[in-house]
Amino acid sequence: MNETFNLTAVPQINSVLEKYSPKLLINNPITKENVLSSVVEGLTSCQAFRFVVAFVTESGLAMLKSHLIDLKRKGIAGKLLTSTYLFFNNPKVFRELLKIDNLEVRLTDLEGFHSKGYIFDYNDDFFLIIGSANLTAQALKINYEWNVSLTVNANTKFILEVNDQFEEIWNRSESLTETWIKNYEILYVQHTAKQIMKEELTKVEPIDLPNQSAGNSITPNKMQNYALAGIQEVRDAGHQRALIVSATGTGKTYLSAFDVKNFNPKRMLFIAHREQILLKAKSDFEGLVSGSPDEYGLLSGTGKHIGAKYLFATVQTISKPEVLSQFDPRDFDYILIDEVHKAGAASYRRVIDYFAPEFMMGMTATPERTDDFNIYELFNYNVAYEIRLQEALEEDMLCPFHYFGVTDLELNGETIDDTTILSKLVTEERVSHLIEKIEYYGYSGQKVKGLIFCSRKDEAIELSVKMNGRGYETVALTGEDSIEQRELQVQKLEHGDLDYIITVDIFNEGIDIPTVNQVVMLRQTQSSIVFIQQLGRGLRKHKAKEFVTIIDFIGNYKNNYLIPIALSGDRSLNKDNIRRKMKDTSYINGLSSINFEEVAKEQIYKSINNTNLTELKKLKEAYQELKNRIGRMPFLIDFIQHNLIDPGVITDTHKSYHHFLLRIREDVPSLTNYEAQVMEMISKEILNGKRRHEIVLLDLLINQGVVSHDRYVTKLMELNCPTDERTISSIRRIMDLSFFVASDREKYGNVPICTLDEDNYYRLNETMKHSLATNHFFKKLFRDVVDSAAEKSRMYDPKLPLTVYQKYTRKDFCRLLGWENDEKGTIFGYAIKNDMCPIFVTYHKKESVASSTNYGDEFLSPTTLKWFTRSKRTLRSEEVRKIVEANENDLHIQIFVKKDDDEGGSDFYYLGKAKPDPSSVQQTTMSDDGSPVVCMNLILEHAVDPKLYRYIITDYKN
Template sequence: MEDFIQNLENSLHKGFINQNHSTSGSYMPKLLINDPKNNINVLDSLLEELENSSSFIFSVAFITESGLATLKSHLLDIKNKGVQGRILTSTFLKFNNPKVFRELLKIKNVEVRLTDIEGFHSKGYIFKNENYYSLIVGSSNLTAQALKVNYEWNIKLTSHDNGDIVHHFKNQFEEVWSRAQPLTEQWILNYEEVYINEIVTREDDRLIELPTSYSTNTIKDALKIVPNKMQQAALKQIQSLRESGKTKGLVISATGTGKTYLSAFDVRSFRPKRMLFIVHREQILNKAKSDFKRILGGIDKDFGIISGSTKQTEAKYIFATIQTISKNENMEQFKNDTFDYILIDEVHKAGAKSYLNVIDYFKPKFFMGMTATPERTDDFNIYELFDYNIAYEIRLQEALEEDMLCSFHYFGVTDLEYNGEIIDDATILSKLVTGERVNHMLEKINYYGFSGDKVKGLIFCSRKEEAKSLSIALNNRGLRTVSLVGDHSQEERTLRVNELENGKLDYILTVDIFNEGIDIPSLNQVVMIRQTKSSIFFIQQLGRGLRKHDSKDFVTIIDFIGNYNNNYLIPIALSGDQSQNKDNIRRNTTNTSYIKGVSTVNFEEIAKMRIFNAINNSNLTTLKLLKDAFSELRNKIGRVPYLYDFIMNQSIDPIVITNKYFNYHQFLVKVLKEVPLLTDYENKVLSMLSLEVLDGKRSHEVILLDLLLSKGEVEYKAYINYLKDMGCVADNSTITSVNNIFNLSFFTQNSTKKYGDIPLIYLNTEKKYVFNELITNNLKSNKYFYKLVVDIINSAKEKSKSYQRNKQLTLYEKYSRKDACKLLNWEKDESSTMYGYKPKHNTCPIFITYHKDDNIDSSVNYGDEFLDPEVLKWFSRSNRTLKSEEVRKIINATSMGNVIHIFVKKDDDEGTDFYYLGEATPNKQSIEQTTMADKNGKELPVVCMNMIMEKPLHNQLYNYIKTGLND
């Protein structure tokens, strides 16, 4: 309690009296805003307080379904912890629609009341913690726009539970609450009768779907339709491609971003004499023809179809199925130069013989290919087919940021445990369609809901039999569903899709046949009850609901997460991060700020733990996975990729490759038939640079290497000045450390031998840095070796952008014990004898594995624990007392000039790297000598104390570290 009071006083002093106050505390008053460019939003702060609260009260005038959706999984998680809340709202301006009140009734740990106060317009959120309250008050209502993207001002305050300000808020709330009416189903029925929907959907916000009532016949009218922001940028790049003499172009555009309209705009600009548009399914033809007519204008006979039943070969603009146009008797009706513009939709299928026949036969002035997923599961290279000319590329995250897609709320929910067994790859059908599982599924689907008046959903199943059986089970529960699998005809599929769109069906259950090539803009719910086989399939299935439509504000994605080995593919698919770096995947599971706009990604706590388990148990560096990524990137860029190419194309993290193979040359030996030769010493130099410099954790080595490659030699003073100009720390101990890295004196004997035994770089008698003679000669004589060295330096420069240059360590980045020795400027690598901590050279790095292995010896099973985001209860090694020298160095760190650095990892599954959480100082009032038992029950002395963190932990990382897999 004393720690909290002191912390609060410091926070208030800095926040309200003196901004230069030396101690900040973790309860500073804070302005909460939405800053999409820097991934900052009000919602994160709201969720942070919600997850740490013991109870809460909201007083908000306006609530939307989308705003409520951002909280639903979090409210369910805290319900399981016994946390209850109250929400006070109203019907002011008839903003809140009846459906949102029904959604509120679903949340069982929240009581809702309605006030009839005229002009009720409050926006306040109050959270009760153990001995204090947090208040968020300002302009944000409970809407997704207000919590994530609108320009909002909110103040966050912390008050002791005996503070006056919080009682003013609470008393005001209670006064209104006591006179407010409870929310009931009958109240909603009464409200529906008088409700007038005053929210008018602005048509010009619908970037993709043109009004269905809009029609045009003349070119003059068509020219009034203008491309959206993305399409304008794409058209400019496509035109630039043509002006450079290219005759082929590939457009990679996320599902729902308007590829057809984009191609129509480009055709309008190109003004071909004749055009051919090729699709892979007949039901797409009429839609494509209609869209083109809107953009191009003209008379009906200008637009023709070639399919199994129709042969309108004389039209100016022809829309054909690949099955029909690829037949020789149809293709040869046209001269090979008849069409000066040809487009192929879903061009990732173009490896098939039918497509290749068409592409080989026709000779247009320009060939356009369009796809959302150019990546292939076979060896065919789509990029090569288009001469590696990527005319334009926009992926899911960018499309969301540009507001081109319908926003979505993804919920990773917990699949059912059946008789104690979690659903996994081996689960038999009879267990997949039990009454219990169907009940569980319906409970989740109902809780997370959908946007709009009626559900229009797709359910992706794992097997045909499951889809059929589950459809019957759902129909028996009163739903209207059908199963559609590969055995059904195209006519049957079209009929069922129309029934879904027209409200005659609630759900279509399928396996994989709707991954692509199906357009259901009104779809408002996608349910996944199968394992994620690949990130490509995942995005294809999620993308089914991302088209904008007047009937919905967002689409709900409900993903049932069982005990699947490849659950780790879910955060990979959602984030688009293909690095194969386990730490990145963990971060993308806990911090989902990569999703732009008002969309959100939410994982129920148990589902999140299953993903962490999958990450821990997976091997993401198998040769097959790395080789596949290598082949995919080589296909994309048309040559052998190097490390820098992987970075610039958001592919595998080079560190993943070099940690396994020591250097990139060794990897190339594994994946290519022929690779230029390197000497043994060249290999060792590459290994040293790859393992010690490539990560970019300190820029100094990278800068020196770069200067030496360009200049041949670098004066000592010039190097120091250059470091200062670049904003790097340039004190003597840091420069000495850099020298020790390159002369290899820092490393252990084994590492020195692995790196070639002789200094790579040294200061000569003229005080100039130079490479050793062997390296100098090899760089001149072996172009391949030179290229690999340059590649490491370029990659390291890019990697170093993640780290601060003016500090030794960067907050929340990960470091090994060896990294700490190096970056804290120790003379030697002492990581092998550091263990939990080591005071040396006026520094003391402390390394903590937060959740220890169950089999660990009790004498080293220290009870280190975060008491809150700013206070770490820490234990010394056993057999230490208050008089032990190492303990005294830590207790008296401030007076002795020693700096304590805290490094923490969640558990041993995270490998050898730890999150750097910043500097800390001991709270002297908390220091005590106690005891702990060894494996034989003998009591051993140990010292414990509270470490006060210089900066409180970020909430998401704090919760991630605190939560164990078995919690």
């Protein structure tokens, strides 16, 4: 029989109050909060849902489609009540709504229908969002909206009134059908025609001003102005070469034209690898740069205007020795090279080495190359300006996109993977699966204009045949097709004569099809560079589309971990960072969204878990990339400043950065044995930045050699760091190594780095002082770790020993909470010491875990963790009573959880303080041997962040 404590559940009161307290929801770009995330969380957790919204747009609906299809798999359905108020909703969005099988839609004719509400059924409770947000992308992510979110019990008067009101309107509303849409379409077209006529009648004709042309009216946008200033700054510093790194679609050609106009060269040469690019650039320049049409010429297979002032040349033509020799090396005072990442080719180098212009500018979206050619060196490491995908979206320079990571087909219970043969890639089943997804996720505009990227040529050709047999107009293009054939098919796509061009890699770059409104990735991701190139094919703005749909078929591919890296731009190689980008996509700016179907998400997590991101080869490649960029040996702080490898990734697998440099055979000065030990100590214990106190002390000691205790404490107070005796004592024990276990002290040199003397001064040991004074490389490495730690410490709240949702090890807890020694070896699941009880939970245990230790810990809600003590514990056990009576004993229970052991390492998410619910305490037995164990509900001080909560509780293995 189970025994229970008969005590009042006082700790639950605050939790209940928090759960049922209303919250204000707004879109806040600074904190990355938006209404969309709350709607998505409501869908993720509900048993049923109802939306009451006046306005729906295709873009707003797109943000929810993957979540709705996940609900369909679970057998969960919903209702949407909307209207034709003001003819805001276009007929196409109603057809998109019809595609969603688990969503019943009705139309009310209620006059002035302007409601905005989202209702989620949690069985015992209802979660509601009511306010000003319609189901539009702007309302869910951008507009300044006021909405209230609240959770109410199913029996409250308020929700009963809401339900009654919904049912009343629902029952007298008309069901959405194709017939209804056709009738509405007639009225919609008539209304639109009237609006256009009204606008035409009230339009005021602009007054023609003398000398005002279309070209002269074009001015640089904000980002182009920044870039132009950066280029001029390079020139003012006396440099003759500059590199522009600009995401696809951000106006590199216009930017170059503006700069040429500012420079006003006697002659200019524009080099590209395709004539189509030159023709477009030539047209843009003619509209922006002064001069008569006769001054513009082409040098290619079709043009030989060698004497033109503004010459646009293909590299294939101008690099020919017989053509190059017709020019004087100083003929051009300004040279522009487009897609300059190709400049490692012999043809480009021949041209670059031949000419001697006053200024040369290179432009690329992807300077990181895999061919060992250093673009940065070619331009003397002068990056005049750089704008990547995230920034370009934030500045509204690109077309918004909705990315959908969808599940690839399962064949005989196995998902498509790296080894799947062609016959299985183009089965009728997979073609049907492809069509189902591209139809469901749709596109913006009146007609699909899509690109499909396949993994191989024969797959592209066969897929085109099968899609044509299903009623689509498609063509397969491969590297074997001529440039003329490719351009012909591109024109057909743009004019609406084709639905899709199916290809392998030939359209990754150098192609401009602004009307593309759907990009389909039907192949594994081999590199983040290629991924962004292919995604970028649809990012150019065009009046015929509001957004571009990206559909990525995610199979069981080993390189799936590259997808969140590419989308987020996070190249830290830190697995936890990558996982965070999967569960929280708020890093994507503007009206764009990133969405993964649950099964596809499982494949990516599996890839992250199974990939060794810290293998020497990957670290060396990242190191070389940064070295190429800055033109010298990088230090750890350089990786942070350039958003590359997380320094902790290097030092997790190497004793120190110096040790890593030796492993990759970098020629660096040597360190003494003791210097190497000190570097290992500060790399392993201080670099993570989880506490600022050690960083501040070492910084003062490097600068001053000796520092008074009072000066140290004053500096800590200036930084809002605690200065209580327990914390300060802990710092001293770290610095004199007495905190560490014997094996660690041995590794770290067994000599205190610094001590507090009888005069209350902190002093470095003599060996350290001597090394810092005489070994400049050691001092540089030491300073580098301290500076890097200071940067990493920005992630943590300086006022608190632990920051909620950051990750900590058992050893971190001992250090940060001021325990005298590292007692990680005795904590295991939990430990009670002084006034503290840290509890560490691995949420999803491995099947190999012995049943005697396989406790049933589980979240009952975001605020309640059902937790088990060690086995062979009863209600009368002293440690159990201490925990149960934590409120009376002022015992501080701290909760740490990690998803599973596949996350790697010994880090756990810190979820904050908790208190036991005495009424839930009961003694039960272990399933294997019947030994006693006590379980109880621990009530968290604050509810777990919804995204993290969902990530932790979802078992992607089952």
